[in-house]
Amino acid sequence: MNATPLFAPVQPFCIWWRNTMARLSAHATLARLRDKWQRMLRKRRSLAELAACPPSELHHIARDIGLSVNDLRAIAEAHPGPSELLPLRLQQLGLDPGFVKYALTATYRDLERTCATCTAWRRCARDLAKGDVQAGMGSYCLNAPSIDALSVDQTDPWRT
Numbered sequence: 001m002n003a004t005p006l007f008a009p010v011q012p013f014c015i016w017w018r019n020t021m022a023r024l025s026a027h028a029t030l031a032r033l034r035d036k037w038q039r040m041l042r043k044r045r046s047l048a049e050l051a052a053c054p055p056s057e058l059h060h061i062a063r064d065i066g067l068s069v070n071d072l073r074a075i076a077e078a079h080p081g082p083s084e085l086l087p088l089r090l091q092q093l094g095l096d097p098g099f100v101k102y103a104l105t106a107t108y109r110d111l112e113r114t115c116a117t118c119t120a121w122r123r124c125a126r127d128l129a130k131g132d133v134q135a136g137m138g139s140y141c142l143n144a145p146s147i148d149a150l151s152v153d154q155t156d157p158w159r160t
């Protein structure tokens with residue numbers, strides 16, 4: 001008779017750890033790929049919508065939001081900085097991105113335009129993911145002077 005063991009052999013901790021980390025790593029990799037794919041689809045959709053617009057309509061849209069047609073295209077083609085990283089940076093600095101966007105519309109558009117042309121967006125994303133918002137403010141963030149001015153305006157007790 002073939003007897004089965006009452007208890008399965010105990011898996012050594014290192015093998016269990018390696019298998020668990022491999023599953024987590026695969027999950028994280030798939031999540032990053034999914035996010036990247038979704039960003040690419042949004043970008044392509046935006047560009048297709050702009051390409052489908054007649055030139056006169058494109059000029060009207062750009063004028064309505066206070067941008068040139070070239071700036072509108074640059075923001076549509078941009079990396080995730082203007083839509084994801086800029087609000088996150090403002091929030092981590094204690095500023096309300098929604099308030100800045102609606103109360104200081106022209107300033108927010110300038111921030112978005114500058115962020116759209118930034119080449120250090122990957123570094124920015126890494127720093128913000130680590131919660132190290134001050135890392136870029138002194139070195140690579142082109143919006144640092146404007147954001148600092150917003151922070152000073154917010155905390156200035158003599159402001160009328």
